[in-house]
Amino acid sequence: MLEDKNPQKTSLAELGEFGLINHITQYFKVENASTIKAVGDDAAVLEASEKQTLVTTDLLIEGVHFDLSYMPLKHLGYKAVMANLSDVYAMNGVAEQITVSIAVSNRFSLEAIEELYAGIQLACSTYKVDLIGGDTTSSTKGMLISITAIGKANKADVVYRNGAKETDLIVVSGDLGAAYLGLQVLEREKQVFKVNPNNQPDLDNYTYLIERQLKPEARKDVPLILKELGVKPTAMIDISDGLSSELFHICTQSKVGCKIYEEKLPLDPQVISACEEFELDSTMVALSGGEDYELLFTVPITDFEKIKGNPNFSIVGHITAQNQGLNLVTRANQEIELKAQGWNALKGK
Numbered sequence: 441m442l443e444d445k446n447p448q449k450t451s452l453a454e455l456g457e458f459g460l461i462n463h464i465t466q467y468f469k470v471e472n473a474s475t476i477k478a479v480g481d482d483a484a485v486l487e488a489s490e491k492q493t494l495v496t497t498d499l500l501i502e503g504v505h506f507d508l509s510y511m512p513l514k515h516l517g518y519k520a521v522m523a524n525l526s527d528v529y530a531m532n533g534v535a536e537q538i539t540v541s542i543a544v545s546n547r548f549s550l551e552a553i554e555e556l557y558a559g560i561q562l563a564c565s566t567y568k569v570d571l572i573g574g575d576t577t578s579s580t581k582g583m584l585i586s587i588t589a590i591g592k593a594n595k596a597d598v599v600y601r602n603g604a605k606e607t608d609l610i611v612v613s614g615d616l617g618a619a620y621l622g623l624q625v626l627e628r629e630k631q632v633f634k635v636n637p638n639n640q641p642d643l644d645n646y647t648y649l650i651e652r653q654l655k656p657e658a659r660k661d662v663p664l665i666l667k668e669l670g671v672k673p674t675a676m677i678d679i680s681d682g683l684s685s686e687l688f689h690i691c692t693q694s695k696v697g698c699k700i701y702e703e704k705l706p707l708d709p710q711v712i713s714a715c716e717e718f719e720l721d722s723t724m725v726a727l728s729g730g731e732d733y734e735l736l737f738t739v740p741i742t743d744f745e746k747i748k749g750n751p752n753f754s755i756v757g758h759i760t761a762q763n764q765g766l767n768l769v770t771r772a773n774q775e776i777e778l779k780a781q782g783w784n785a786l787k788g789k
């Protein structure tokens with residue numbers, strides 16, 4: 441359904457490595473004054489600054505982290521950059537540079553690599569980030585992508601995972617669970633396509649879900665909105681593995697417990713209807729779904745008025761003493777212990 445039908449294929453060997461690098465980096469522009477030299481020398485050169493430097497890396501492997509049968513290469517490139525930028529924003533910083541290294545088997549043509557880099561370039565230009573280096577090499581099987589993002593923040597602005605305090609409010613940006621359901625829809629269509637390749641899927645009811653899976657956006661705006669509101673989170677993390685597991689990271693590192701409320705979890709209407717259709721519990725999906733790339737943070741209770749009613753944010757609970765553990769209060773006002781992968785009532789599902 442989503443595979444490339446373009447018959448034009450140029451083998452990578454025809455260009456050679458330097459030809460390939462020149463070819464795929466020609467459309468990248470330098471956006472940041474801190475980038476003195478990007479691609480084209482032995483090393484990139486960055487201007488040092490008074491600020492602190494944030495560095496984060498991800499390694500993505502075909503068949504483990506992505507499936508090219510429904511993930512177009514352009515989207516893969518975009519999403520791989522988003523996953524890294526999201527980590528910089530989760531430190532309350534500004535992302536300025538990335539390096540991208542890929543290994544590909546001879547199954548991939550030049551045109552395929554161009555598609556991948558078109559997505560990377562779109563991400564760079566949209567988020568004002570410079571591609572400053574990387575490597576391309578061959579793999580015996582499939583594709584590997586490693587991206588490193590470099591960002592900056594004032595020392596006083598950096599937010600760690602370990603600063604949450606008892607009574608702090610727990611806040612999430614955007615909504616949760618849509619990326620996971622987008623994956624369920626795409627997996628289902630992949631199975632249908634296997635049986636009947638002529639089937640034209642009707643995906644109109646799932647547009648938001650599929651977009652959240654295939655073209656997520658990192659929350660560059662959240663650190664800026666918080667600054668405008670005069671709010672500095674006490675702890676922050678991005679939601680890449682699901683709300684539950686991110687809460688575990690914050691609570692473990694901050695040595696606190698938490699209580700979150702089922703009725704407060706932000707869900708898009710498409711999430712609710714798709715959960716009914718797939719017979720999934722929307723709360724489990726919100727807690728364990730992953731890949732939403734929203735931000736989860738805690739703020740002092742004195743900031744309640746500043747956060748309350750802001751359309752970007754939902755207050756989902758509060759921090760408690762460590763000995764209280766991590767708990768979910770259900771709509772029926774029952775308290776259930778949170779597990780790193782969702783809550784125990786859903787185990788084995």
Ligand SMILES: [Mg+2]
Nearest residue numbers: 527530678680
């Ligand atoms: Mg992260």
